[in-house]
Structures are given as C-alpha cells and as structure tokens.
Amino acid sequence: MSLNVDRAGLAFTFKGGMLPMTVMELTSADPERIRDQLAGKLSQSPAFFQHTPVVLNVEKLDEPHLALERICAVCRAHKLLPVAVRGGPDPVKQSAWALGLGWFPPQEIKPRNLESVAADTQPAKEDTFAAARHEETPASNGGRIYRGTVRSGQQLTAPEGDLVVVGSVNAGAEVLAAGNIHVYGALRGRALAGIHGDHDASIFCRELHAELLSVAGNYKRLEDVDPRLLSQPVQVRLSDDQLSIASMS
Amino acid sequence: MAKIIVVTSGKGGVGKTTSAAAIATGLALRGNKTIVIDFDVGLRNLDLVMGCERRVVYDLVNVIQGEAGLNQAMIRDKRVDNLHILPASQTRDKEALTSEGIEQVLDELVKDFDYILCDSPAGIEQGAQLAMYYADAAVVVTNPEVSSVRDSDRILGLLASKTRRAERGQDPVKEHLLITRYNPTRVDDGDMLNLEDIREILAIDLIGLIPESEAVLRSSNQGIPVTHDQSSDAGQAYTDTVSRLLGEDVPLRFHEYQKKGLFSRMFGGGRR
Numbered sequence: 001m002s003l004n005v006d007r008a009g010l011a012f013t014f015k016g017g018m019l020p021m022t023v024m025e026l027t028s029a030d031p032e033r034i035r036d037q038l039a040g041k042l043s044q045s046p047a048f049f050q051h052t053p054v055v056l057n058v059e060k061l062d063e064p065h066l067a068l069e070r071i072c073a074v075c076r077a078h079k080l081l082p083v084a085v086r087g088g089p090d091p092v093k094q095s096a097w098a099l100g101l102g103w104f105p106p107q108e109i110k111p112r113n114l115e116s117v118a119a120d121t122q123p124a125k126e127d128t129f130a131a132a133r134h135e136e137t138p139a140s141n142g143g144r145i146y147r148g149t150v151r152s153g154q155q156l157t158a159p160e161g162d163l164v165v166v167g168s169v170n171a172g173a174e175v176l177a178a179g180n181i182h183v184y185g186a187l188r189g190r191a192l193a194g195i196h197g198d199h200d201a202s203i204f205c206r207e208l209h210a211e212l213l214s215v216a217g218n219y220k221r222l223e224d225v226d227p228r229l230l231s232q233p234v235q236v237r238l239s240d241d242q243l244s245i246a247s248m249s
Numbered sequence: 250m251a252k253i254i255v256v257t258s259g260k261g262g263v264g265k266t267t268s269a270a271a272i273a274t275g276l277a278l279r280g281n282k283t284i285v286i287d288f289d290v291g292l293r294n295l296d297l298v299m300g301c302e303r304r305v306v307y308d309l310v311n312v313i314q315g316e317a318g319l320n321q322a323m324i325r326d327k328r329v330d331n332l333h334i335l336p337a338s339q340t341r342d343k344e345a346l347t348s349e350g351i352e353q354v355l356d357e358l359v360k361d362f363d364y365i366l367c368d369s370p371a372g373i374e375q376g377a378q379l380a381m382y383y384a385d386a387a388v389v390v391t392n393p394e395v396s397s398v399r400d401s402d403r404i405l406g407l408l409a410s411k412t413r414r415a416e417r418g419q420d421p422v423k424e425h426l427l428i429t430r431y432n433p434t435r436v437d438d439g440d441m442l443n444l445e446d447i448r449e450i451l452a453i454d455l456i457g458l459i460p461e462s463e464a465v466l467r468s469s470n471q472g473i474p475v476t477h478d479q480s481s482d483a484g485q486a487y488t489d490t491v492s493r494l495l496g497e498d499v500p501l502r503f504h505e506y507q508k509k510g511l512f513s514r515m516f517g518g519g520r521r
C-alpha cells in the first residue's frame with residue numbers, strides 16, 4: 001500500500017525492456033550512396049519509412065572517421081530515425097555521443113537479415129539472383145500478411161481474418177478478406193472486405209485508385225467514387241448499409 | 250553455368266526482340282559467351298534483327314524434335330566473337346515446343362555459355378510461359394503506356410508463380426525493368442506515362458531506359474543490332490543497360506528532354 005503512495009510521487013520508473021529494432025548495417029560510408037539506396041527503397045516500401053527508429057551498425061566498415069552527422073541527416077530525410085550506433089572505433093563512439101546518439105559495443109552474432117521484411121528488393125548483389133520479394137506470414141487472428149506487390153491477374157484471399165498487404169495492389173488484381181483489408185501502398189485493383197457478411201469490416205489504404213471497393217457485398221466502382229478522394233489515404237466502411245469513404249489525411 | 254535471362258513483356262511490339270538482340274550483343278562485346286534464342290515460333294524475326302536470316306538452316310524446333318543437333322542449328326554471329334543465335338521456326342506451329350525439349354536444349358547450353366537470352370513471344374500463353382520457365386532473371390520490357398504497364402505487371406505475376414524457380418521454392422527470378430521507346434517530349438506533354446509512375450506501379454528495379462529512336466529502325470532494317478551504333482542514343486542506352494546487368498552502377502540517361510540551354514549543357518553536363 002505504501003508503495004503505491006510512494007509511486008505517486010515519482011516522476012518515472014526505469015524498466016528493462018526488449019524492443020524490436022531495425023538494424024541498418026552499413027556496407028558503405030558514402031552518404032551519397034546511402035542516399036541513393038534509401039531513395040529507391042522509400043519508393044518501393046513507403047510504409048516502412050515512418051520515422052522508424054534504426055540502429056546504425058558500422059562494424060562492417062573499416063573507417064576510423066565517419067561522416068556520421070551527414071549519414072544521420074540522410075536517414076532523417078528519408079524518415080528513418082537513427083537512435084544509436086553499434087560498433088566502430090573510438091572516434092566513431094565519440095561522434096555518436098556528440099550527436100546525442102547511443103553507442104553499443106559490437107556484437108558477436110550476425111543479426112537476422114531484416115532486409116526481406118523491411119523492403120522487398122535487394123539491389124547490388126549482382127552475382128546471386130537472390131532477392132526475397134514476397135514474404136507471407138500468417139497473422140495470429142487467422143488473417144494474412146503479404147509483403148510485395150499484388151499484380152494484375154493475381155488474387156489474394158484471407159478467408160478467415162484480416163488481410164494486410166505491405167505493398168500495392170495493382171490494377172487487375174483482387175484482394176479479399178473475411179475481415180478488414182489494409183493496404184500499405186496504393187490500392188488500384190479490387191478490394192472486397194467482409195466477404196462472409198461482416199458489416200463491421202473496413203478497408204484501409206494509403207492511396208485510393210481502386211477499381212472496386214466492397215464491404216459485406218455493398219460496393220462502389222471507381223466511377224462512383226468522389227474524385228476528390230482519389231490518390232488519398234482513406235478508410236472505407238459501412239454506415240447504414242451505405243459504403244462510406246473517408247479521407248484519412 | 251550460364252545465367253538464363255528471359256526478355257518478356259506480355260504486350261507485343263514493345264521492343265523485346267530489339268532488346269534481346271541488343272543486350273546479347275552488348276554482353277558478347279564485353280567478353281561473355283552469349284547465345285540468344287528465338288522462342289517466337291511462327292513469327293521468327295530475331296534472325297532478321299541479327300542479320301543472319303540467310304544463314305538459317307535448322308532451328309530450335311528441329312533440335313527439339315531430334316532432326317538436327319544443337320551445333321548444326323546454332324549460328325555464329327559474324328560481327329562478334331562469342332555470340333550465337335538459335336533461330337525459331339517460321340513454318341512449324343507453336344505446339345512443336347515442349348517443356349522437356351527446351352529443358353534438354355538449355356541443359357546443354359548452360360554448360361558452355363555465360364549468358365542465355367530467351368526472346369519471348371508476346372502474350373501470356375504457353376509460348377511466353379515456356380520462354381520464362383527456366384529463367385534465372387527476367388528483363389521485363391515496358392513502353393510508357395498504360396496497356397503495356399498492365400501487361401508487364403501480369404507477366405511479373407507469372408514470373409513469381411509459373412517458373413521453375415517459383416515451383417521449386419528457390420530464390421525467385423530476378424526481375425529487371427527495361428523501359429523502351431521512351432519519348433521525353435511526349436511524356437512531358439502527358440501523352441505517355443512518366444518514368445516514375447511506371448517504376449512506382451511495377452515496383453521492380455530499373456535496369457535501363459531506351460529512348461524512342463530512329464537508330465533502332467535503321468539498325469533493324471540493316472540487320473545490325475543497335476548496340477553497334479555507339480553514336481546513337483539507343484545504342485548507348487543499351488550499352489548502359491548491359492553494364493548494369495553486369496553489376497555496374499551507371500547513371501540514367503535519355504529520360505529528360507534533351508534540348509537544354511547552353512548553360513545547363515556547359516555546367517550540368519559534367520556530373521557523373
């Protein structure tokens with residue numbers, strides 16, 4: 001009981017925690033090259049770049065001095081937030097601290113390659129044709145997560161839950177779900193949510209160009225959509241058995 | 250072990266054959282032992298673009314049906330060492346190509362060559378699917394038009410599902426976007442899709458951009474792949490494309506309207 005009273009007087013408590021963190025493993029120290037690659041990735045997977053915190057791993061670099069400030073600026077310009085640096089010699093550690101970043105000692109074990117999760121193409125590995133483009137993950141609620149572009153002629157269904165597409169749904173493609181549909185990219189094809197009649201299902205997308213939108217069988221075609229909503233991030237749901245589309249910007 | 254690269258598009262007339270010939274020539278000029286195979290049975294024209302139509306005796310179908318050996322059917326390019334052509338049949342019908350037959354031919358060629366280019370027929374039917382089935386990489390040829398982009402998107406879906414790599418769960422076919430017949434003036438006028446729109450929709454890496462060019466017409470009439478015409482924009486653009494295929498980092502050219510003022514030509518041209 002007394003503990004509670006004490007706690008009320010505290011401004012904070014420290015807690016140990018494990019947070020998932022993206023590690024950006026630098027293989028070049030050239031800010032321009034980093035910029036070019038980021039620009040490419042940003043256009044491929046805009047959903048990933050949402051002020052995402054990253055740890056800059058510089059263990060692979062053999063540079064006593066690093067243009068750390070410029071590298072951080074390039075990251076921030078692409079909506080990645082460097083929060084710490086891992087590895088590197090003493091001067092690197094000093095400049096990390098000077099920039100208000102944390103510093104972690106180098107690690108022994110290789111981190112899992114997050115590349116295929118974060119962005120779906122791997123440039124520059126010219127000699128292998130390896131490039132994990134699509135990654136399928138069953139979601140815990142019986143839904144599906146699909147990473148990649150759903151292309152013309154393809155159909156993607158989540159018959160039991162929500163469907164999450166980390167990428168775009170192109171014209172001529174169709175996505176269906178028993179529950180909600182989330183498209184973290186442009187929705188240019190057809191999207192049908194609540195296919196078993198769930199009236200509470202919704203469709204979300206970052207850019208609306210859909211050929212067809214349907215919730216529990218109530219649908220709108222592109223020509224029925226208010227042109228002002230086109231290219232907008234929207235949510236689509238039923239209100240009074242009418243499909244309503246609302247901008248989320 | 251050769252890399253097998255299919256040149257494909259869905260839509261016809263976008264520049265597959267032109268590109269297959271130009272890229273094969275460029276790869277061979279860079280010292281790679283290269284063969285380009287025409288899969289367009291009934292509509293063969295790779296041999297015309299390569300300027301070897303008079304030397305065709307046997308073709309791919311003859312080889313598959315056991316009527317000729319590979320060495321009898323392969324034509325050695327007369328301009329570039331290391332470059333070979335395997336023509337398609339003009340007289341047979343498409344059913345003459347079988348998956349097993351093609352596999353045997355490719356298994357044989359893979360041992361000897363560095364690169365095998367497969368010039369796909371148009372469409373998404375059997376012929377196009379056979380051309381892509383054994384590929385390690387694909388050059389998806391796209392014009393800056395809505396219909397061409399849509400067809401390329403469709404082809405990308407097939408590459409991800411209807412290829413040997415996809416069926417075996419191996420690393421996927423490496424997909425490269427090649428934009429051809431790009432006309433910056435018409436793009437600026439809004440008559441054609443721009444580069445960024447195409448890249449955004451198809452979401453694969455851009456391997457090259459070939460401008461709409463008189464030189465292409467001239468060279469295909471002469472039967473000399475445009476890569477040999479290094480004074481032309483298209484020839485240079487194909488050379489850039491080949492460099493990128495070989496893993497080099499080459500800046501993009503020919504995507505902007507060229508008639509710049511003297512100033513930007515003097516001061517803007519010096520950058521990498």
Ligand SMILES: Nc1ncnc2c1ncn2[C@@H]1O[C@H](COP(=O)(O)OP(=O)(O)O)[C@@H](O)[C@H]1O
Pocket residue numbers: 258260261262263264265266267268371429430431459460461462463465466469483
């Ligand atoms: N970059 C280009 N500029 C001008 N004409 C082109 C270009 N690329 C292709 N062509 C022309 O377009 C037509 C179709 O090209 P082709 O390579 O045969 O296409 P496909 O094999 O896809 O059917 C040919 O007449 C060719 O000369």
Ligand SMILES: [Mg+2]
Pocket residue numbers: 265266267289294369370
């Ligand atoms: Mg052709």
